[in-house]
Amino acid sequence: MDFIESLKRLWTPPANPEDLSSSTRALLARLEAVDWFANVGMPMDVGPDIQQLSGWSEAIEVCSSPQSEDAALEAQNELTMKLHARHLQAYQAWNSKVLRLKPIVVKLVATKLAAPSTRASVPDDIERAFGDSVRWDLLGLCMSYEYEHLVPVSKYYTLVEEQYLAGRFPCGWVGQVPDDMAGSFELGKLAVL
Numbered sequence: 410m411d412f413i414e415s416l417k418r419l420w421t422p423p424a425n426p427e428d429l430s431s432s433t434r435a436l437l438a439r440l441e442a443v444d445w446f447a448n449v450g451m452p453m454d455v456g457p458d459i460q461q462l463s464g465w466s467e468a469i470e471v472c473s474s475p476q477s478e479d480a481a482l483e484a485q486n487e488l489t490m491k492l493h494a495r496h497l498q499a500y501q502a503w504n505s506k507v508l509r510l511k512p513i514v515v516k517l518v519a520t521k522l523a524a525p526s527t528r529a530s531v532p533d534d535i536e537r538a539f540g541d542s543v544r545w546d547l548l549g550l551c552m553s554y555e556y557e558h559l560v561p562v563s564k565y566y567t568l569v570e571e572q573y574l575a576g577r578f579p580c581g582w583v584g585q586v587p588d589d590m591a592g593s594f595e596l597g598k599l600a601v602l
Contacts, residue, residue: 429509429513429551430555430557432554432555432557432558433510433551433554433555436570437517437551439574440517440521440547443573443574443576444524444526444527445521445526445527445530445573445576446527446531446576447526448576448577449465449530449531449577450464450602453575453577453601457598458564458568458599459572459598460598460599460600460601461601461602462600462601464602465531465602468580468600468602469535469536469538469539469580471580471600472538472539472542472580472600473542473581474582476581476582476583476584476597477542477581477582478581479582479586480565480582480586480597481546481549481565481582483593483594484553484565484566484593485549485552487563487565488552491559491560492556492559495559495560496559496560499556499559503552506552506555510548510551510552510555511548513551514547514548515544517547518540518543518547522540522543542580542581546573546579549569550566553566563593565593565599568594568599569599572599577602578601578602579600580601580602581599581600582594582597582598582599582600583597584596584597
């Protein structure tokens with residue numbers, strides 16, 4: 410661990426799940442209860458919003474694609490822009506909520522990725538993009554639940570949640586993501602392994 414990382418860890422406030430909304434706590438409990446990636450590569454019913462991928466190499470390629478990065482940012486932007494426009498006081502708590510949630514999400518991801526059932530489903534030589542993608546997805550999903558009483562959870566995060574809970578890896582987005590948020594997540598599909 411380098412010096413900067415050790416400083417960041419010192420300044421990270423202690424994570425207290427009681428500081429989170431009840432819906433965020435319920436989401437975290439659901440995520441903790443499932444075997445992550447247990448159904449990766451298994452046949453699935455593919456709806457109009459899902460594209461099933463063929464294997465881990467394709468999944469890693471998609472999760473590090475510009476479209477996937479754009480989709481994750483667009484989902485966050487959708488939430489933050491609506492909060493800023495309609496609920497400015499609540500929006501001002503964004504950074505403190507992220508600081509409370511991040512250690513909880515990081516710990517959950519580390520615990521789940523270390524579980525024998527998860528290690529059996531995920532190749533050892535998986536790229537760093539995988540862990541980053543999982544942490545980013547879950548932090549964004551948790552932030553959506555923190556504010557769901559003000560802004561409904563977006564289609565993107567609804568799809569992501571469904572796939573994690575189904576034991577799959579939602580690896581990113583294939584297709585276009587509009588920059589103006591009009592019709593966001595209507596032009597592409599969530600890629601799933």
